[in-house]
Amino acid sequence: xxxxxxxxxxxxxxxxxxxxxxxxxxxxxxxxxxxxxxxxxxxxxxxxxxxxxxxxxxxxxxxxxxxxxxxxxxxxxxxxxxxxxxxxxxxxxxxxxxxxxxxxxxxxxxxxxxxxxxxxxxxxx
Amino acid sequence: xxxxxxxxxxxxxxxxxxxxxxxxxxxxxxxxxxxxxxxxxxxxxxxxxxxxxxxxxxxxxxxxxxxxxxxxxxxxxxxxxxxxxxxxxxxxxxxxxxxxxx
Numbered sequence: 001x002x003x004x005x006x007x008x009x010x011x012x013x014x015x016x017x018x019x020x021x022x023x024x025x026x027x028x029x030x031x032x033x034x035x036x037x038x039x040x041x042x043x044x045x046x047x048x049x050x051x052x053x054x055x056x057x058x059x060x061x062x063x064x065x066x067x068x069x070x071x072x073x074x075x076x077x078x079x080x081x082x083x084x085x086x087x088x089x090x091x092x093x094x095x096x097x098x099x100x101x102x103x104x105x106x107x108x109x110x111x112x113x114x115x116x117x118x119x120x121x122x123x124x125x
Numbered sequence: 126x127x128x129x130x131x132x133x134x135x136x137x138x139x140x141x142x143x144x145x146x147x148x149x150x151x152x153x154x155x156x157x158x159x160x161x162x163x164x165x166x167x168x169x170x171x172x173x174x175x176x177x178x179x180x181x182x183x184x185x186x187x188x189x190x191x192x193x194x195x196x197x198x199x200x201x202x203x204x205x206x207x208x209x210x211x212x213x214x215x216x217x218x219x220x221x222x223x224x225x226x227x
Contacts, residue, residue: 003162003165005165005169006160006165071210071211071214072210072214073176073210073211074172077172081160081165081168085160085164085168088168089168092168092171092172092175095175095179096171096175096178098179099175099178099179099182101199102182102186102198102199103182103185104199105198105199106185106186106189106196106198106199109189109193109196113195
């Protein structure tokens with residue numbers, strides 16, 4: 001049901017032991033250091049359960065495909081989608097509005113000041 | 126007295142309260158609107174389109190500004206993190222390669 005972008009992967013390439021913490025960090029966008037600290041605290045607090053959970057995830061989860069995201073920006077975008085799809089949709093809309101505004105400025109410049117006509121008149125003088 | 130009261134509270138809590146709590150959140154989670162496959166593909170496409178258009182807009186603004194010095198782009202936003210990030214990544218890659226060569 002869930003596809004490549006919203007599935008959980010372990011990240012063996014950036015991981016220390018099995019890459020589960022790195023995978024969680026990649027999935028949520030939380031810094032990997034804090035995930036590891038939380039994992040260690042859990043490990044000492046819940047004797048055995050957290051370790052078993054870690055092992056289970058490490059064995060069952062697939063390793064992250066190498067070229068899942070083209071760059072850092074895309075990775076952050078999908079982290080945002082996993083946190084809140086509606087917020088990222090609004091962000092995409094905001095970027096479209098931004099482009100619209102900039103295009104309107106270029107259009108307004110050409111329509112109102114008509115630089116090409118001014119150039120032609122300048123040549124005829 | 127305690128021999129009767131403690132099981133009387135503990136047993137319903139464990140066997141009725143706990144499953145209730147779990148199933149309550151399971152149903153809540155299942156009815157929550159999930160991102161479907163097509164939604165995700167649409168979002169991906171829109172995101173890539175927005176990025177491409179943004180880059181094209183940069184080029185157009187630069188071209189117009191080069192031809193007509195009196196033109197000022199609508200949003201003169203220097204040093205935006207979104208624009209700088211690819212440059213940082215390129216710098217990082219270059220540094221790494223330089224280190225490898227040594």
